[in-house]
Amino acid sequence: MVLNEEQRLLQSTIRDFLNQRAPVSALRELRDNPTPQGFDTSLWRELVDLGVSSIVLSEAHGGFGFGWMGLGAVMEEIGRHLTATPIFSSVVIGAALIEAADDHHSTEVLPEVVAGTRTLAFACDEGLRFNPGATATLLNQGVLQGEKSFVLNGSGATDFLVLARTATDTKGIDGLSLILVPRDAVGVTVNAIHSVDGHNFARVKFDQVAVDHRQFVGAPDQAWDFVSGVLDRATLALAAEMLGGARELLERTLAYLNDREQFDVKIGSFQALQHRCAQLFCQLELAQSVVYKGLSAIDQGQQDVAKLASHAKVLAIDCYQKMSNEAVQMHGGMGITDEVDIGLFLKRSRVCNQILGDSSFHRERFAKLCGY
Amino acid sequence: MSSIEEFQQQTRAWLEENCPASQRRPVVKDEQIWAGRDRVFATADAKLWFDRMRDKGWTAPTWPAEYGGGGLTSDEEKVLEKEMARLNCRPPLYDLGLWMLGPALLVHGNEAQKQEHLSKIVRGDIRWAQGYSEPAAGSDLASLKTRAEDMGDHFLVNGTKIWTTQADKADWIFALVRTDASGTKHQGISFILIDMRSAGVSTTPIELISGESEFCQTFFDDVKVPKENIVGGLNNGWAVAKELLKHERKLMATMESIVQREDESLVELATQYIGMDESGKLNDSTIRSRITDQLMTAEALEYLNERLFFQYRSKQVEPGLPLTVKYLGTNAMQQKDELLLQILGNHGLSWQEQSHTPREHNIVQNWAYNKAHTIAGGTSEIQLNIIAKRALGLPA
Numbered sequence: 203m204v205l206n207e208e209q210r211l212l213q214s215t216i217r218d219f220l221n222q223r224a225p226v227s228a229l230r231e232l233r234d235n236p237t238p239q240g241f242d243t244s245l246w247r248e249l250v251d252l253g254v255s256s257i258v259l260s261e262a263h264g265g266f267g268f269g270w271m272g273l274g275a276v277m278e279e280i281g282r283h284l285t286a287t288p289i290f291s292s293v294v295i296g297a298a299l300i301e302a303a304d305d306h307h308s309t310e311v312l313p314e315v316v317a318g319t320r321t322l323a324f325a326c327d328e329g330l331r332f333n334p335g336a337t338a339t340l341l342n343q344g345v346l347q348g349e350k351s352f353v354l355n356g357s358g359a360t361d362f363l364v365l366a367r368t369a370t371d372t373k374g375i376d377g378l379s380l381i382l383v384p385r386d387a388v389g390v391t392v393n394a395i396h397s398v399d400g401h402n403f404a405r406v407k408f409d410q411v412a413v414d415h416r417q418f419v420g421a422p423d424q425a426w427d428f429v430s431g432v433l434d435r436a437t438l439a440l441a442a443e444m445l446g447g448a449r450e451l452l453e454r455t456l457a458y459l460n461d462r463e464q465f466d467v468k469i470g471s472f473q474a475l476q477h478r479c480a481q482l483f484c485q486l487e488l489a490q491s492v493v494y495k496g497l498s499a500i501d502q503g504q505q506d507v508a509k510l511a512s513h514a515k516v517l518a519i520d521c522y523q524k525m526s527n528e529a530v531q532m533h534g535g536m537g538i539t540d541e542v543d544i545g546l547f548l549k550r551s552r553v554c555n556q557i558l559g560d561s562s563f564h565r566e567r568f569a570k571l572c573g574y
Numbered sequence: 575m576s577s578i579e580e581f582q583q584q585t586r587a588w589l590e591e592n593c594p595a596s597q598r599r600p601v602v603k604d605e606q607i608w609a610g611r612d613r614v615f616a617t618a619d620a621k622l623w624f625d626r627m628r629d630k631g632w633t634a635p636t637w638p639a640e641y642g643g644g645g646l647t648s649d650e651e652k653v654l655e656k657e658m659a660r661l662n663c664r665p666p667l668y669d670l671g672l673w674m675l676g677p678a679l680l681v682h683g684n685e686a687q688k689q690e691h692l693s694k695i696v697r698g699d700i701r702w703a704q705g706y707s708e709p710a711a712g713s714d715l716a717s718l719k720t721r722a723e724d725m726g727d728h729f730l731v732n733g734t735k736i737w738t739t740q741a742d743k744a745d746w747i748f749a750l751v752r753t754d755a756s757g758t759k760h761q762g763i764s765f766i767l768i769d770m771r772s773a774g775v776s777t778t779p780i781e782l783i784s785g786e787s788e789f790c791q792t793f794f795d796d797v798k799v800p801k802e803n804i805v806g807g808l809n810n811g812w813a814v815a816k817e818l819l820k821h822e823r824k825l826m827a828t829m830e831s832i833v834q835r836e837d838e839s840l841v842e843l844a845t846q847y848i849g850m851d852e853s854g855k856l857n858d859s860t861i862r863s864r865i866t867d868q869l870m871t872a873e874a875l876e877y878l879n880e881r882l883f884f885q886y887r888s889k890q891v892e893p894g895l896p897l898t899v900k901y902l903g904t905n906a907m908q909q910k911d912e913l914l915l916q917i918l919g920n921h922g923l924s925w926q927e928q929s930h931t932p933r934e935h936n937i938v939q940n941w942a943y944n945k946a947h948t949i950a951g952g953t954s955e956i957q958l959n960i961i962a963k964r965a966l967g968l969p970a
Contacts, residue, residue, distance in 0.1 A: 203881040204888050456966055471969040476962035483961060484898045488871070491878035513870055565866050574841045574856050574865060 203494040205275055212268055213275035219252060220283040226543045229284045233400035239321075239358025240394065240402030241286045250318035255293050258435075259301055263308065264316045269501040270435065274442035274493065281446025284543075284550055286401045288321045290443070290557075291355035295436045296322025299363055299380065302428040303420030307382065311361070323359035325350040325383075325406055332559040334365060334426070335374040339408065341366040341381060346389075346411040354557060356404025357394035360385055364408065369423045380425040382417050383408065399549040434511035437558050438496040441511075441518035444554045445490050448518075448525040451547050452482055455529045462534075475532060482525055489517035509571045512564035519561045522551040581650055585657045592626045593663045594619040601664040609669035610701030611745050624698065627666035634672060634696045637680065641688055642696035648887065670739065671695040671702030675748050678818040682765075682806035691767070703770070705735035705749030705792060706815070713956050715750070716759045716812065720794060722751040722766060729753075729804075731768065731797040737950065741790040742777040744770055750811050753804075765811035767803040768794070784943035785925075819952075838914055838937060840865050847917050864913050871906045878902070894965025901957040904947035911941040 205213065224245055232242060249255070256264035257273050273294070280289065297315045300307045300322075314320035326334055328351055339348025346366060353362065362383045369377030383390060389411035392404050420428055456479065459470030469475060496510035526548040530537035537544050555561065596619040605616040607624050615621040627633050630644060635651045637643020646654065676695050679688055694700045711718040720733025735741075735749060747768050754762030768775070774797040779787035806814040844865060849857045856862040878899065885891045914937045915922045922938050924930050930938075948954045962968045 203877070204884045204890055456968065459968060468969050473959070476966075476968050477955070477958040479966055479968065480901075480958040480961035483894065483966060484902050487895055487898050488874045488878055488902060491881045492870075492874045494881055495877040513873065516866075516870060517874060565863070568870070569855070569862060569866050572841060572869060573854070574844065574850070574862060 203491070203498045205271055209268055209272040209275050212272050213279060215252065216254070216276050216279045217282075219248075220279055220285060223248065224283055224285050226284050226546060229286055229400050229546060232286055233396075236396060236402070237358075238394075240355060241288060241358060245285075246287050246318060249287060249289070250316075254289055255297070255318055256316045258294060258298050258439075259312075259316070263297075263301055263312055270438070270497040271494070271501055273439055274497045277439050277442040278446030278449070281443035281448075282450040284400075284447070284546055288323075288355045288358070290436070290440065291323050291359070292321040294439045295324045295432065296363055298432045298435065299324070299429065300419060302432050303380065305420060306416070307419055311382070320360045321355065321358060322361050322363055323353050323356045323404070325353045325356070325362045325364045327352040331556060332563060334378070334429075337365055337367050337378055339364065339366045340370070341368045341379060341413055342370060344413055346381065346383065346408045346413050348408050350406045350408075352556065353404045353406050355402060356392060356406055357402040359404075362390075362406060363419060365425065365429065372423075375426040375430070377423050378425045378429070379422045380419040380429060381413055382419050383411060383413070387411055397553055399553045400546065401550075401553065430508070431505070433558055434507050435500055437511040437515050437564075438493060438500070438507065440554060440557055441489075441493045441514040442497065444518040444522045444551065445486065445493060447547050447550055447554075448486055448489075448522045451525045451529040451544065452479070452486060454544065455479070455532050458533055458536075478528060478532075482521075482528060485517075485521050485524065489514070489521040492517050509568060512559075512568040512571070515559060515564045516561055516568065519555050519564075522554065526551045578649055578653065582653045582657065585654055586660075588630075589657055589661055589663060592623075593661055594623055596620075597623040597664045598662045599664075600662065605664075606668050607664075607666060607698070608701060608740075608743070609667060609671065609695070609698035610743065611699065613698060613701070623664070624666050628697055631696060633667040633698060634676060634692075637676065637692065637696065641692035643692070652883065667698045669695060669698065669701055670704050671700060671746075671748075674704060674818055675702050678748075678765075678814055679805065681817050682810075682814045686802065687767075687805060700745045701740075701743060703738045703741040703744035703747040703790075703792070705738050705741075705747045705768075707737045708734060709736050709791075713953055715815075716763065718750055718752060718763065720749070720751045721755070722753050722764060722799065724753070724801075725798075728801060729766070729799045731766070731774075731794045731799055733794055735792045735794075736780075737789045738777070738792040739789055741770070741792045742779055746770060747792065748805075750815055753811075754809050760812045762809050763811040763815075764808055765805045765814040766799060767805065768797065768799050772797050772799065774798075782943065783945065784939045786939070786943060788943075838910075838933075840868060840910065840913060840917075843914065844917050847919065847921075861913070861917060864916075868906070868910050868913055871902075871909065875899075875903055875906055894961065897957070897961050897965050900951065901954050901961070904954065907944055907947055911937075911944050915941045 228242065237243065253266055254276055257266065257268055257276060258270065259265035261267055292315060297312060300312050311320065315322060326332065328338060328349065329336065339350065346364065348366065362385065364381045364383050366379055366381055367377055368379040385392060389409045391407040394402060394404050397403055459475060460468055462469050492510065492514045496507050496514050499507050499510060529544050530548055533542060533544050536542045596617060605620060607615065607620055631639060631642055632644045632654065635644040635646045635654055636648065639645035672695050676692060679691060706715060708718050708720060720731065720735060722729040722731045731751060738747065741747060747770055749766055749768060750763050751766050752762055753764040756762065774795040776793045777790040780789045780791060781787050844856050844861060848861060851857055882895055885895065918934055918937060921930055921934050927935050963970060
């Protein structure tokens with residue numbers, strides 16, 4: 203639950219790189235002058251050169267053995283800098299799904315994903331929120347039909363990993379398959395959307411898309427068996443990103459309280475504000491401990507991290523949301539201006555809330571896993 | 575096999591061999607083994623368990639063997655704790671000397687003091703009380719007024735200490751006293767050890783909202799104390815007290831264990847009192863949701879403690895992190911107590927022991943008693959002050 207020497211070095215390398223190359227102003231630039239891909243492709247190129255695109259993979263697939271604690275350290279920096287990249291959608295979910303499926307895609311697709319020349323987007327959500335058990339997109343007799351509502355980084359993805367129902371008489375998480383569909387396949391319509399946080403997602407329609415058996419990733423009808431584990435690990439990585447954002451907000455707020463003067467004193471000397479900051483710090487460290495517990499459990503080979511993933515997501519949501527609201531409030535009038543970065547974190551936190559399951563989803567799942 | 579694995583196997587085998595079955599159940603209050611000249615054992619098994627652990631020095635596992643301790647490394651101690659938890663072994667000894675005074679003596683005591691007191695603590699021969707707070711010195715502890723006057727060949731102590739835990743049963747007390755009133759209030763405080771049998775020492779129990787009297791007020795009226803009983807040097811008591819507070823985690827374990835009752839499983843209790851629907855959900859959605867809050871906090875706290883352990887072990891302690899434990903832990907405990915009470919419904923309202931089950935009575939009493947936790951050992955507000963200044967660097 204503590205970073206080792208290599209992981210600390212990795213973190214400081216990424217931190218230095220992002221401080222230089224992509225501070226929060228880079229997100230503003232992307233927001234104000236969006237690219238068709240939804241991210242800065244040359245920044246992604248440079249991050250790939252630093253090795254982040256293979257970080258969660260086994261060494262056979264180009265990983266460096268930094269482990270999930272190492273990935274968590276990278277995600278934390280991404281959270282601190284609000285970096286818009288495909289790392290989460292294409293690598294932490296996409297590449298990990300392909301590696302977990304362990305079929306011909308591992309040799310045909312994975313190398314290009316690691317090289318950054320192909321970007322994957324996971325197409326799962328259909329309604330207003332994450333609920334894979336309610337998947338209605340159907341693959342029947344080689345024809346895919348359905349609509350996905352919240353495909354993260356879908357704007358610029360080259361391929362979609364589509365969760366679809368392949369056994370028609372099933373409900374819930376039974377009878378689902380994972381299908382690799384190229385963006386340019388006939389019948390695929392991508393509606394790119396700029397999200398409130400300056401990142402992007404897409405609504406993707408699959409209308410009579412022809413699919414052959416080689417496009418199945420992993421075993422048909424039983425995809426949830428391996429998809430759920432990948433998503434649990436990704437959820438922990440996302441929680442690490444969220445807490446990186448929360449930590450950055452706390453530090454920026456403390457700096458402001460140590461600088462701003464009213465009534466002839468630093469406002470940080472007021473006990474009302476001190477206690478709120480101290481409580482936020484406690485909440486942050488509590489959530490951080492669950493994230494580290496989950497990430498190190500993966501590194502120690504624990505197969506099932508479902509409960510830890512839901513636990514971490516719920517605490518990360520509560521923490522980042524509270525931290526961002528308090529950061530706005532404690533920055534006073536400046537907190538509600540676009541000139542100050544705080545609002546960007548506020549918006550990012552709400553987007554993160556919805557990715558791979560909101561608080562209601564994960565609280566419900568945690569309760570079920572605990573047997574009440 | 576590494577030496578730590580070997581130690582683990584030996585420890586496991588030894589505990590299985592030597593911990594009596596009756597000592598492998600959660601300890602109830604009346605069966606705790608408290609140190610003291612007049613210590614009593616609730617059962618023969620309790621004595622056997624205590625004797626065996628004491629002989630190995632495992633009442634104080636990491637203290638040096640020359641003072642009767644177990645001489646274990648912190649990794650070995652962790653193994654011992656794990657193996658004891660695995661068998662649900664009860665703590666072999668309860669004493670504030672063990673948890674608080676001993677670690678401070680190891681750092682600040684002179685050789686004679688260590689020789690005199692440490693082995694008695696390990697052997698459970700002396701029960702210690704703590705004399706810090708005074709009626710007019712609570713959160714502002716450094717304003718304490720109990721004074722020790724230098725009479726040439728001894729000190730003369732006058733004043734009163736409050737919240738002295740079970741001082742009516744204690745043999746000795748470690749206390750903060752004023753030995754010099756001329757400087758700032760943090761200066762001029764000394765850390766002193768006083769035999770409770772000394773002439774002029776008296777105690778009065780304080781009845782609490784839980785109906786118990788765990789705490790006393792202790793009075794010192796012209797009490798003569800030998801000069802060698804000052805620990806850490808004259809007027810250096812604040813430094814010793816701070817050292818002692820470093821052991822805050824153990825200190826809070828102390829607070830808990832003084833009235834430790836069986837730990838309640840929220841889910842089990844809620845299932846019994848509220849029931850579940852056919853899909854396996856508790857019938858009360860609000861309580862179900864609050865149980866989620868509570869379990870998430872409690873389990874996260876375990877992970878935070880585990881994380882701290884690894885930080886200590888790899889010598890990468892984030893200095894702010896240990897400061898969060900008391901605030902978070904005591905809040906979580908009270909949050910759980912409120913939930914337990916809510917689950918009991920009107921069975922949580924009776925004050926007569928005979929009109930509810932022992933378990934229900936236990937929950938109600940605990941709920942009232944545990945209000946002490948956010949006050950004792952530095953209030954939650956003081957904890958937040960400390961975090962704001964030391965961990966976050968906010969101005970005074």
